[in-house]
Amino acid sequence: MSGKLLNAEEVAKHNSEQSCHVIVHGKVYDVTEFLPDHPGGKGIILKYAGKDATEAYDPIHPPGTLEENLAPEKYLGEVDQSTLKKEEKEVTEEDKQIAKNKENLPMLSQCLNLYDFEVVARQVLKGTAWAYYSSGADDEVTMRENNTAFGRIWFRPRILRDVSNIDFSTSLLGQKSKMPIYITATALGKLGHPDGEKNLTIAAGKEGLIQMIPTLASCSFDEICDARVHEQQVQFFQLYVNSNRAVTEKIIRRAEERGVKGLFVTVDAPQLGRREKDMRIKFEDTGSRVQNDSKDDVDRSQGAARAISSFIDPSLSWDDLHWLRSVTRMPIVLKGVQTWEDAVRAAEMGLSGVVLSNHGGRQLDFSRSGIEILGEVVRELKARKLFSPMFQLFVDGGVRRASDALKAVAMGATAVGIGRPFLYAYSAYGPEGVQHAIQLLKAEMEMNMRLIGAPTLKDLVPEMVDTRALNQHVVFPETSANTVYERMSTAVGSPDEPVGKPVVKL
Ligand SMILES: Cc1cc2nc3c(=O)[nH]c(=O)nc-3n(C[C@H](O)[C@H](O)[C@H](O)COP(=O)(O)O)c2cc1C
Structure with missing residues (x-):
């Protein structure tokens, strides 16, 4: 594995299907050839092309997934942390609603079963x-x-x-x-x-x-x-x-x-x-x-x-x-x-x-x-x-x-x-x-x-x-x-329960 230190601005240039690099836990990977094989679709990887994908990657991929699926030479090196811009995390309406719900969480002792x-x-x-x-x-x-x-x-x-x-x-x-x-x-x-x-x-x-x-x-x-x-x-x-x-x-x-x-x-x-x-x-x-x-x-x-x-x-x-x-x-x-x-x-x-x-x-x-x-x-x-x-x-x-x-x-x-x-x-x-x-x-x-x-x-x-x-x-x-238990909704959803959305009021 290469121990090269890479500038984040350089990594950011590889932001397309033709050349797609992503950062996961500070490591830079070339995933261009892997795009068509990604079981979750290439779209989701391209969303993070040239960027830090750690937060989205972590819950879905057990540790070791990248190493098991990519050839060793696709690991390009470490990103130089000093060049990495702290990107403003996009706060969605869902995030806001969840944060509000967390503030109003019932006390644990109120959970009776x-x-x-x-x-x-x-x-x-x-x-x-x-x-x-x-x-x-x-x-x-x-x-x-x-x-x-x-x-x-x-x-x-x-x-x-x-x-x-x-x-x-x-x-x-x-x-x-x-x-x-x-x-x-x-x-x-x-x-x-x-x-x-x-x-x-x-x-x-x-x-x-x-x-x-x-x-x-x-x-x-x-x-x-x-x-x-x-x-x-x-x-x-x-x-x-x-x-x-x-x-x-x-x-x-x-x-x-x-x-x-x-x-x-x-x-x-x-x-x-x-x-x-x-x-x-x-x-x-x-x-x-x-x-x-x-x-x-x-x-x-x-x-x-x-x-x-x-x-x-x-x-x-x-x-x-x-x-x-x-x-x-x-x-x-x-x-x-x-x-x-x-x-x-x-x-x-x-x-x-x-x-x-x-x-x-x-x-x-x-x-x-x-x-x-x-x-x-x-x-x-x-x-x-x-x-x-x-x-x-x-x-x-x-x-x-x-x-x-x-x-x-x-x-x-x-x-x-x-x-x-x-x-x-x-x-x-x-x-x-x-x-x-x-x-x-x-x-x-x-x-x-x-x-x-x-x-x-x-x-x-x-x-x-x-x-x-x-x-x-x-x-x-x-x-x-x-x-x-949540009622099943139809493919087009129902008026009171939009498809796939939690029942929090967004
Ligand atoms: C979110 C979720 C993930 C699960 N993942 C696995 C799994 O990886 N392997 C497995 O053998 N069973 C898995 N199961 C099945 C559980 O081991 C178990 O059979 C089931 O959850 C028991 O039903 P309960 O959730 O009504 O208690 C999963 C279940 C859930 C709900």
């Missing part, structure tokens, strides 16, 4: 971030179903049991957790907050929960490990398998070196789902609402998601799991299993568990909720004598209350994962927001266990839940989730 964080986050997130975090695939039927499915399970509490002491601690893959809840992997943490995933690490460490680190984090893997609050803090890793297996092997080895205790291999994303909210806002963002804009005919059909995920190997199959096992001693769990047949196959292979999940409703719309699948998985594993603590069952999707987690545990799950609410909590309040969200869950958990008559998680047995309606896919009446 996990839904509250979603309402607040929507007011303080940029439209692009809101679209990426909140969206589900297609009509978002599965995204809503994830939550409403829990509403079809009712408790059968027992009375006159000594519930003076309640203990909801447990262990996931042999690792201690203060609750049967973990923070699941969600990509692009910096869209919501400059410290990205580190907010989750800090809160998880302080509250005794396990965090699953995403492959596509905005912070680097090492930054997230370094943010651990204490030496014993446990982290898992979510793995997207790269078409280039050498890259994946390197990632796994690094995870092991840094003491990660479990590998969650995502198996429900051979292609990314169409998340229309995310897609719409991308069209606006790049200044064109014409789908086949001849000047920039890149398929932007998957918004922020597409820009970062083209490396995921769609040919991944059961056979590859033998290879995966040969390169790591970490317990391997499949994330995104949706039928008992696949869960049984994973157990028969001797894997350590499965996450019954549909990726938060972001992949196959009309896939069933994890909690519904749990019922059939437990039944079929028991029938084959495969139901054992050596093969753990996790569920994620739509968990918003401690009672949701308790229903899953009663049915046979070890723990449940929560995604969006923690993202919303730190987007609005930083790590304290996530800590508060966890504390709310702990308070709910204690109360619910006492009222159910189960002083420990072992006392939560299948007889304590009535799941007879679970498989009925009826439309559920009004719930907090129904009123909080």
Whole structure:
């Protein structure tokens, strides 16, 4: 790599499609030849041609992206900071509204449940971030179903049991957790907050929960490990398998070196789902609402998601799991299993568990909720004598209350994962927001266990839940989730809800 010092005025001359240089973290890159290959389209790069693109680049691109995609000679040198003019940052109407909303943020103690964080986050997130975090695939039927499915399970509490002491601690893959809840992997943490995933690490460490680190984090893997609050803090890793297996092997080895205790291999994303909210806002963002804009005919059909995920190997199959096992001693769990047949196959292979999940409703719309699948998985594993603590069952999707987690545990799950609410909590309040969200869950958990008559998680047995309606896919009446989740708008938008824009009054 060249260590040349470059004058910013010189860099600024390379501001066209014919010669396009950009500055990222003080380094100058020649991206002219890369323009047609940029998964997010060349338009967005050209917007920063000859300029410092760091702020726009950072949240969307995990560290190392530039180095992996450009030949070494495309790195031209460092920009001479003394020649760099501090450009006036354009303050948009959206920025102004968000700043105002931040000033009027409710006090953290006013957030009484996990839904509250979603309402607040929507007011303080940029439209692009809101679209990426909140969206589900297609009509978002599965995204809503994830939550409403829990509403079809009712408790059968027992009375006159000594519930003076309640203990909801447990262990996931042999690792201690203060609750049967973990923070699941969600990509692009910096869209919501400059410290990205580190907010989750800090809160998880302080509250005794396990965090699953995403492959596509905005912070680097090492930054997230370094943010651990204490030496014993446990982290898992979510793995997207790269078409280039050498890259994946390197990632796994690094995870092991840094003491990660479990590998969650995502198996429900051979292609990314169409998340229309995310897609719409991308069209606006790049200044064109014409789908086949001849000047920039890149398929932007998957918004922020597409820009970062083209490396995921769609040919991944059961056979590859033998290879995966040969390169790591970490317990391997499949994330995104949706039928008992696949869960049984994973157990028969001797894997350590499965996450019954549909990726938060972001992949196959009309896939069933994890909690519904749990019922059939437990039944079929028991029938084959495969139901054992050596093969753990996790569920994620739509968990918003401690009672949701308790229903899953009663049915046979070890723990449940929560995604969006923690993202919303730190987007609005930083790590304290996530800590508060966890504390709310702990308070709910204690109360619910006492009222159910189960002083420990072992006392939560299948007889304590009535799941007879679970498989009925009826439309559920009004719930907090129904009123909080954003309504889908049509391609042309609706009068009260412009396409892809947050509901802040602009
Ligand atoms: C913004 C966002 C990004 C996500 N990124 C990933 C990812 O990179 N890898 C993955 O396996 N799952 C990812 N997921 C899925 C979550 O791990 C989890 O399955 C889902 O969020 C659970 O649903 P919930 O958000 O309703 O709690 C993502 C989910 C969201 C909302």
